[in-house]
Amino acid sequence: MSPHFRKLALIGIGLIGSSIALAARRQGLVEVISIATRRQETLDEARELGLGDIYTLDAAEAVRGADLVILCAPVGAYGALAAAIAPALEPGAILSDVGSVKEHVVKVVGPHVPAGVHFIPGHPIAGTEHSGPAAGFAELFAGRWCVLTPGPDVPQAATDRLVGFWQAMGSMVECMDAAHHDMVLAITSHIPHLVAYNIVGTVADLEADTKSEVIKFSASGFRDFTRIAASDPVMWRDVFLTNRDAVLEMLGRFLEDLSVLQRAVRTGDGPALENLFTRTRAIRRSIINAGQETEAPDFGRPHDAPPAPDMPFIREHGGGDDA
Numbered sequence: 001m002s003p004h005f006r007k008l009a010l011i012g013i014g015l016i017g018s019s020i021a022l023a024a025r026r027q028g029l030v031e032v033i034s035i036a037t038r039r040q041e042t043l044d045e046a047r048e049l050g051l052g053d054i055y056t057l058d059a060a061e062a063v064r065g066a067d068l069v070i071l072c073a074p075v076g077a078y079g080a081l082a083a084a085i086a087p088a089l090e091p092g093a094i095l096s097d098v099g100s101v102k103e104h105v106v107k108v109v110g111p112h113v114p115a116g117v118h119f120i121p122g123h124p125i126a127g128t129e130h131s132g133p134a135a136g137f138a139e140l141f142a143g144r145w146c147v148l149t150p151g152p153d154v155p156q157a158a159t160d161r162l163v164g165f166w167q168a169m170g171s172m173v174e175c176m177d178a179a180h181h182d183m184v185l186a187i188t189s190h191i192p193h194l195v196a197y198n199i200v201g202t203v204a205d206l207e208a209d210t211k212s213e214v215i216k217f218s219a220s221g222f223r224d225f226t227r228i229a230a231s232d233p234v235m236w237r238d239v240f241l242t243n244r245d246a247v248l249e250m251l252g253r254f255l256e257d258l259s260v261l262q263r264a265v266r267t268g269d270g271p272a273l274e275n276l277f278t279r280t281r282a283i284r285r286s287i288i289n290a291g292q293e294t295e296a297p298d299f300g301r302p303h304d305a306p307p308a309p310d311m312p313f314i315r316e317h318g319g320g321d322d323a
């Protein structure tokens with residue numbers, strides 16, 4: 001099944017939309033890229049960066065004649081966007097997205113999808129704390145997972161085509177149920193971001209003199225949190241508004257475990273602390289050994305940076321039979 005598309009429409013052109021534009025173009029996966037944004041300023045920036053071929057403020061106009069449409073805006077905008085583009089979607093087209101939550105997307109986009117259009121929600125588990133059209137880079141998806149959550153009515157051939165598209169951009173692809181995705185991502189991505197926003201927020205609320213001391217002497221642990229807590233406020237607001245149940249479920253467990261740790265610290269329970277820290281160190285090592293992370297993550301390369309030195313990774317792990 002060819003991962004090649006005639007016309008790719010990207011609705012929203014921030015970090016993820018621009019990275020798809022650059023990667024799809026570099027891999028020769030599309031003939032024409034049309035880009036729609038809400039604001040003229042963002043559209044002008046995308047044009048200056050040469051990310052596409054057609055630029056418009058009208059999302060319906062952008063999707064006309066497209067055989068692949070990917071929503072790349074914050075998930076809170078998806079319902080209105082789906083309603084706007086629905087009448088212009090071509091029969092046989094694939095409609096997908098990149099949102100960090102999936103059940104909500106199925107709920108707000110699904111009802112607008114016309115018969116004959118194949119709706120396959122997606123989520124590349126790859127990103128940085130940067131946003132906007134200039135933040136994207138073609139290697140963003142290399143060696144990273146992309147989750148697809150096709151419904152039962154989607155023809156296998158359409159799913160295979162989209163799997164091929166992501167693999168050709170270097171991703172490893174897995175299909176799963178939307179609710180399962182949301183539960184897994186709540187603990188692996190959403191709660192870590194909430195914790196980072198919280199710890200940096202705690203520092204932000206300290207008295208001025210203590211705060212400047214913290215910033216002056218911040219060790220790498222706190223600095224790592226500040227990177228995550230610099231992530232896009234609107235995007236993350238929407239994640240927590242739309243994945244509420246799974247986040248609350250996982251937050252409940254997290255707080256229970258934090259209470260256990262609090263008790264261990266209060267009672268001076270060294271073995272309990274050492275035991276946990278030994279188990280968590282093993283998790284980090286298993287992630288490194290699985291090849292999903294390097295000791296020094298290379299997030300945030302600018303879009304015009306030279307190809308990442310680990311690009312052969314694409315051939316080893318992506319574009320193969322991971323789906």
Ligand SMILES: NC(=O)C1=CN([C@@H]2O[C@H](COP(=O)(O)OP(=O)(O)OC[C@H]3O[C@@H](n4cnc5c(N)ncnc54)[C@H](O)[C@@H]3O)[C@@H](O)[C@H]2O)C=CC1
Nearest residue numbers: 012013014015016037073074075077099100127128131132
């Ligand atoms: N930032 C990250 O690391 C990752 C983000 N995602 C998902 O990708 C999507 C886009 O995120 P980013 O590219 O990081 O965001 P971004 O903030 O860099 O870009 C979003 C773009 O969406 C457009 N937009 C914003 N509001 C809109 C509206 N109301 N209607 C139409 N267009 C609108 C604008 O063109 C804006 O540039 C989100 O749904 C997010 O959950 C998925 C994986 C990683």
Ligand SMILES: O=C(O)C(=O)Cc1ccc(O)cc1
Nearest residue numbers: 100124125126127128129189
């Ligand atoms: O920058 C980071 O550390 C991230 O965690 C990037 C990220 C953000 C949101 C997603 O849905 C997937 C990946």
